[in-house]
Amino acid sequence: MVNFIIRRLMGMVPVLIGITLITFFVIHLSPGKPTRLQAEMSPKISLEAREKLDKLYGLDKPVHVQYWEWVKRLSVMDLGKSFVDERPVSEKIGERIPITIAINVLSLILIFLVAVPIGITSAVREGSAYDRISTVFVFIGFAMPTFWLALLLMSLFGVNLGWLPISGIKSIDFEDYNLLEKLLDLIRHLALPVFVSAFVGLAGISRYMRTSMLEILNKDFVRTARAKGLPEKQVIYKHALRNALLPIVTIIGLSVPGLIGGSVIFESIYAIPGMGKLFYDSVMARDYPVIMGVLFIGAVLTLIGNLIADVMYAYVDPRIRVSGR
Amino acid sequence: MRKFNRLTVFGFVVVAVMACAALFAPFITKHDPGAIDLQNGLMPPSAGHIMGTDSLGRDLFSRMVFGARISLSVGFVAVGISVVAGVIFGSVAGYYGGWIDSIISRFIDIMLCFPAFFLILATIAVLGPSIWNIMIIIGLTSWMGVARLIRAEILSLKEREFVEAARAIGASDFRIITRHLIPNGIGPVLVSATLGVAGAILTESGLSFLGLGVQPPVPSWGNILTEAKSTLGIAWWITVFPGLAILITVLGYNLLGEGLREHFNPHRKQ
Numbered sequence: 331m332v333n334f335i336i337r338r339l340m341g342m343v344p345v346l347i348g349i350t351l352i353t354f355f356v357i358h359l360s361p362g363k364p365t366r367l368q369a370e371m372s373p374k375i376s377l378e379a380r381e382k383l384d385k386l387y388g389l390d391k392p393v394h395v396q397y398w399e400w401v402k403r404l405s406v407m408d409l410g411k412s413f414v415d416e417r418p419v420s421e422k423i424g425e426r427i428p429i430t431i432a433i434n435v436l437s438l439i440l441i442f443l444v445a446v447p448i449g450i451t452s453a454v455r456e457g458s459a460y461d462r463i464s465t466v467f468v469f470i471g472f473a474m475p476t477f478w479l480a481l482l483l484m485s486l487f488g489v490n491l492g493w494l495p496i497s498g499i500k501s502i503d504f505e506d507y508n509l510l511e512k513l514l515d516l517i518r519h520l521a522l523p524v525f526v527s528a529f530v531g532l533a534g535i536s537r538y539m540r541t542s543m544l545e546i547l548n549k550d551f552v553r554t555a556r557a558k559g560l561p562e563k564q565v566i567y568k569h570a571l572r573n574a575l576l577p578i579v580t581i582i583g584l585s586v587p588g589l590i591g592g593s594v595i596f597e598s599i600y601a602i603p604g605m606g607k608l609f610y611d612s613v614m615a616r617d618y619p620v621i622m623g624v625l626f627i628g629a630v631l632t633l634i635g636n637l638i639a640d641v642m643y644a645y646v647d648p649r650i651r652v653s654g655r
Numbered sequence: 656m657r658k659f660n661r662l663t664v665f666g667f668v669v670v671a672v673m674a675c676a677a678l679f680a681p682f683i684t685k686h687d688p689g690a691i692d693l694q695n696g697l698m699p700p701s702a703g704h705i706m707g708t709d710s711l712g713r714d715l716f717s718r719m720v721f722g723a724r725i726s727l728s729v730g731f732v733a734v735g736i737s738v739v740a741g742v743i744f745g746s747v748a749g750y751y752g753g754w755i756d757s758i759i760s761r762f763i764d765i766m767l768c769f770p771a772f773f774l775i776l777a778t779i780a781v782l783g784p785s786i787w788n789i790m791i792i793i794g795l796t797s798w799m800g801v802a803r804l805i806r807a808e809i810l811s812l813k814e815r816e817f818v819e820a821a822r823a824i825g826a827s828d829f830r831i832i833t834r835h836l837i838p839n840g841i842g843p844v845l846v847s848a849t850l851g852v853a854g855a856i857l858t859e860s861g862l863s864f865l866g867l868g869v870q871p872p873v874p875s876w877g878n879i880l881t882e883a884k885s886t887l888g889i890a891w892w893i894t895v896f897p898g899l900a901i902l903i904t905v906l907g908y909n910l911l912g913e914g915l916r917e918h919f920n921p922h923r924k925q
Contacts, residue, residue, distance in 0.1 A: 348765035356774065359781045469662075469913075473905035475857055477864045478898035481883055489888040591772030595861055599884070609773065613780040613867065625777045629768045636768075 334644050342633060349629040350404065354397050357622050404626070410619035414612075419623040422608060427627070429499065430597070430604035433520065434589045437528035438582060445532050446578070449539020453574075454566060456544060464536065471533025476592055480526045480599045487522065495519050497601035526596045531585050538581050543574040576647055583639020587632040663914025669907025673900075677723040686714035688721040688874055697890045707892040709882055715892060718874040719900055725875040726856055726904070729790050733855040734848050736794025741801025742844065746832050748802070749809030756806075763799045771796050775858065776867060784867050793855050801844055801851075808840030842919060849912035853905040860901050876901050 391399075403410070409419035452461040488496035495501065499519045500512075507515060546552060547570055555565045593606030601607070605624060612620035659667075676683060686704070692712030700707040706715040748759035766774075778792045812818065813836060821831050862868030863877025871878055876897040883894040 344761060345765050345768060348761065349768055352765060352769070352774075356777050357781060359778065469906060469909060470902070472909055473853065473857075473902050475860055475864075475898060475901045475905070477861055478880060478894075478901065481880065481887065481894055482898070485887045485891075485894060587768070587770040591770030594772055594776065595865070598865065609776065610865065613776045616780055618780075621777050621780050625769065625773050628770045628773045632768045632770060 331644065335641060338637060338640055342637065345633060346630070349626065349633070350401055351397075353622055353626045353629070354400060356625065357618055358393065358396075409623040409626075412612075412620050413617045414615050414620075419619050422620060423605065423623055423627055426603060426605045426608045429602060430590070430593050430606060431631075433524055433527060433602070433604065434586075434593065436520065436524045437531065437589065438585075440524060440528040441531045441535050441585075442582070444528075445534075445536035446539050446575070448536040450543055450566070450571065450574075452536075453540045453543035453547060464540075468533045468537050471530055474529060474533075476526055476530060477595045477599060479529060480522070480596050483522050483526065484599070494522055496522075499602055523596050523600050523602055527589060527592055530592070531589065534585065535578065535581060539574065539578055542577050543570065546570045546574045549573075576643065579643045579646065580639055583636050583642075586635030586639075587628075590628050590631055659914055659918060662910045663918070666907045666910030666912075666914060669903055670911055673723055673727065673904050673907065676720050677727045680717075680720045680724055684714065684717035684720050686717040688713060688717040689872055690714070697886065699890075700892055706896050707890065709879070709890075709893055710886065715879070715896060718879055719876070719896060722874040722876045722879060722897070723900070723904075725786065725869055725873060726859060726877070726901075729786065729793070729859040729869070729875075730852040730855040732790040733793035733797070733859070734851040736791060737798040737851060737855075738801055738844060738848050740795060741798035742805050742837060742841075744798065745802035745805035746809050746837055746840075749806035750813055750828065750832050750836065752810075759802070760806075763802055766796070766799050769796075772858070772861070775862065779862070779867050784862070784870055786869055786873070789859060789862060789868050793858050797851065797854065800847060804843050804847060805837070805840055808843065809836050812836050812839055843916075846912055846916045846919065849908055849915060853908035853912070856901065856905055856908070 407420050409423070411418055412422060448464055452458075452464045455461055484496050487494040495518060499516065501507075501515050501519075504512060504515060547566075552565060552570055555569045556562075560569075590605075593604060594610050595606070596602070597604045597606035598610045605627070608620065609624040609628075611617075612624065690713060692708070695704075695708055695712040697710050698704055698708045698712075704714050704716065706719060709715055709718070744759050744763070748756040774796050775792050778796075779788065782788050782792070809832075818831060818835055821835050826834075859868055859875065860877030860880070863875045864880050866878070866881060869875035869878055871881075879893065879897040883890075883897070886893050
């Protein structure tokens with residue numbers, strides 16, 4: 331197992347280098363120098379000052395030197411300073427990241443808890459009315475624009491019914507609450523964002539679960555289990571389910587980038603101070619150091635998500651660790 | 656010819672109706688989508704304005720119909736770009752194998768690590784939002800699936816006898832790839848392109864909603880919804896109609912794509 335993890339970590343190195351290359355490339359697509367924008371914001375800036383600014387960010391050097399220096403600083407987690415408020419980018423991202431990760435983990439748990447049972451039941455009752463209704467639900471889930479869903483829920487629960495708050499993650503007088511009230515307040519604020527973020531994944535994972543379960547139910551060992559007279563419950567939940575869950579682990583790992591990317595939309599709609607909102611604000615302000623930082627961290631998070639999924643897969647399926655893919 | 660199921664037909668009808676609406680936009684609606692009439696702002700649906708008006712008094716129905724033009728063309732061009740890029744990368748990787756394949760496959764892995772929406776937004780931050788930029792950026796961030804599909808197809812096709820025969824009569828690599836391999840392996844790609852249009856429409860609407868896609872006054876389903884946020888609870892029609900249009904169109908392309916996939920799948924249960 332340790333061997334497997336080490337092999338996987340080694341395999342991540344070239345991918346990580348690639349991620350830095352693409353991040354660097356994207357930001358340097360810009361026809362002008364990024365500092366020019368910062369200079370434009372304060373029109374009085376002199377040519378001399380602009381050159382100083384260029385020097386500060388190393389923009390007077392050739393591109394490969396710039397890249398190398400950026401990577402060197404990156405290796406000690408120095409992502410530069412924000413154009414907007416001069417604060418270190420790593421600090422800005424650091425304080426936002428826990429919120430985004432918390433929401434995404436919550437929605438992954440929600441996805442798992444709801445999608446797996448739906449998938450199992452519709453596979454077991456293939457062709458039934460239940461199966462058909464859940465199939466329709468799945469297709470609608472795939473087609474749903476998340477920002478529209480977010481708007482609809484906001485207008486229903488927040489504006490019309492007034493049950494849930496529509497922005498932020500805590501109330502203004504949060505600090506005066508006792509523990510239980512604080513928890514309740516957080517739940518009320520996070521209910522809509524977590525649901526919206528889980529919605530599309532819900533459709534996808536329940537579909538995969540259904541397909542995977544259907545495939546397993548046609549296997550010989552399931553027939554054997556039935557033939558030797560095991561109760562149907564045991565056949566499904568003990569023999570079939572364990573095998574059918576295997577691919578789901580990988581699929582959940584693969585859905586991490588989608589979830590993180592989606593955070594831009596619901597965080598900016600519900601005004602949640604997470605990484606997605608930070609990214610959106612930085613894009614609006616053309617705050618390149620922050621954009622670069624979030625882009626890089628987002629890709630690294632995906633890489634870590636995939637690693638966790640792979641390790642989990644190897645843990646539950648001994649065939650993987652031994653053959654050493 | 657096997658028959659298509661009802662859902663596929665429904666998907667096809669949706670796709671066709673939306674395409675007609677986009678093509679014949681000026682003949683369907685008598686209102687100019689840009690005509691401002693401040694006196695009649697935020698009017699609910701009525702006989703004159705069947706979907707009501709927005710806060711500037713513009714007819715929502717004509718904005719929706721002209722928005723269909725924008726949203727669908729962004730979807731099509733973006734997918735066109737992603738198919739071309741994917742087919743080039745995938746066929747080169749599959750045909751030549753070896754280190755070329757390793758490099759391209761690794762490049763695909765790396766691209767897939769980026770949350771697509773982050774990569775798109777970052778690029779827009781640098782290049783600025785415009786319809787053309789959106790099309791190109793969505794296309795260039797979504798070719799990886801197509802590349803993997805065509806690579807797998809070509810890996811299995813290139814061992815077949817007709818390819819060997821072509822090589823034996825002295826056909827060049829370029830000719831073998833473009834005339835023999837790609838035409839035989841393109842089927843699954845076209846199916847995935849149908850699903851890709853759905854994805855591109857969703858992405859475009861999300862971008863335009865955030866104000867980083869199609870820029871007003873040009874209407875797109877996404878940027879009509881931007882206004883919905885400030886009229887929540889006052890003008891339900893501005894929220895409901897554009898969202899429904901996106902939902903139904905994307906649903907249509909997905910159902911059509913799934914139906915085609917089932918239809919051309921030789922292993923399907925009958």
